[in-house]
Amino acid sequence: MSTNEHPLDALGDPTRRRVFELLQGGSRSVGELASELPVSRPAVSQHLRVLELAGLVTHRRQGTRNLYEVDRSGVAELRNWVDGFWNEALARFKAAAERKGEES
Amino acid sequence: MSDALVIEAVRKTITVDCLVEEAFRVFTTDAISWWPIDSHSIHGDEVTEIVFEEREGGEVYEVTADGRRGHWASVLAWEPPNRLVLAWNILEREAFATEVEVRFAAEEGGTRVDLEHRGWESVAEDRVGKRGSYDTGWDHVLGRYEGRIGR
Numbered sequence: 073m074s075t076n077e078h079p080l081d082a083l084g085d086p087t088r089r090r091v092f093e094l095l096q097g098g099s100r101s102v103g104e105l106a107s108e109l110p111v112s113r114p115a116v117s118q119h120l121r122v123l124e125l126a127g128l129v130t131h132r133r134q135g136t137r138n139l140y141e142v143d144r145s146g147v148a149e150l151r152n153w154v155d156g157f158w159n160e161a162l163a164r165f166k167a168a169a170e171r172k173g174e175e176s
Numbered sequence: 177m178s179d180a181l182v183i184e185a186v187r188k189t190i191t192v193d194c195l196v197e198e199a200f201r202v203f204t205t206d207a208i209s210w211w212p213i214d215s216h217s218i219h220g221d222e223v224t225e226i227v228f229e230e231r232e233g234g235e236v237y238e239v240t241a242d243g244r245r246g247h248w249a250s251v252l253a254w255e256p257p258n259r260l261v262l263a264w265n266i267l268e269r270e271a272f273a274t275e276v277e278v279r280f281a282a283e284e285g286g287t288r289v290d291l292e293h294r295g296w297e298s299v300a301e302d303r304v305g306k307r308g309s310y311d312t313g314w315d316h317v318l319g320r321y322e323g324r325i326g327r
Contacts, residue, residue, distance in 0.1 A: 083272075093271040096301065147300040148183050150266070154274075154293055155186045161212060162291065166192050168210035169202040169287075173194030 079150045082126035087111055088119045092128060092142070099132075099141035185294035193286040200257035200280050203289075204228040213238070218246030230254055236262060249276070264293075272299055 083089050087109065094100060094108055102120065106113040120140055123129035128146030131138045192199050202209065207226040217223045217238050223246075225239040234251040252275065253261035259279050266272035274295035281288045 089271065096271055096299075142300050144183065144300045147296055150272075150299070151183050151186060151296045154266075157216070158186055158188050158291060158293065161210070161216075162188055162190050162289070164210040164212065165203060165289075166190055168206070169192045169194050169199050172202050172206065172209070173192075173198050 077126035079126045079128050079146050082122050088123055091119050095142050099139040101137045101139055183296035185292050188291045190289050191285055196280045196282050196287045197257045199287040
């Protein structure tokens with residue numbers, strides 16, 4: 073998957089996290105998102121663009137407006153990142169546990 | 177169609193050459209000896225202690241040398257030395273509520289450790305129905321990743 077933003081970086085911004093949370097509750101238009109957030113429509117559009125680049129959000133056209141929704145492929149990427157993290161963390165855990173086991 | 181994508185739990189199994197009790201202890205009480213705090217904690221390399229409150233409903237949190245705390249997770253199940261379940265909100269947000277279960281079992285050569293990090297499906301879906309059940313009980317908490325990770 074070729075994305076410009078990593079999901080974790082995209083979600084580093086509190087407003088973007090809030091946008092993502094709102095979309096977990098169902099698809100919404102830019103106007104609907106702006107009415108639920110203390111930011112302007114252009115700002116919401118900008119945040120949506122970053123979330124889309126990270127693969128976390130996608131949109132589809134409905135009539136004259138775009139409806140935004142959670143893109144599961146971005147969540148899957150987040151999951152894959154956590155998968156890699158546990159490989160590293162458990163290798164460290166194994167080394168520590170075996171070291172302590174020898175000491176005792 | 178992205179809806180067709182199933183997001184499976186992260187599952188890991190390793191064998192550690194030590195007793196079950198020792199493996200459980202190092203994983204929890206002695207997490208500071210192995211957890212990559214520089215990259216995977218709220219206060220980075222200032223963290224000097226990782227505390228597991230040893231009971232269901234307890235919390236897992238980091239502590240810095242000057243006493244600042246950062247919450248990581250809630251303990252959903254505490255069954256030493258065999259099983260541990262944590263409610264872990266990635267990025268400190270309920271929107272990213274996941275669960276980590278770790279099991280420890282004696283086997284030839286030491287201790288088998290099975291880890292499952294699950295709940296990705298619900299991250300991708302409407303959480304409205306779930307939120308109520310998560311809110312009752314205890315406050316949620318929170319592991320956070322620093323922005324630079326994953327670049």
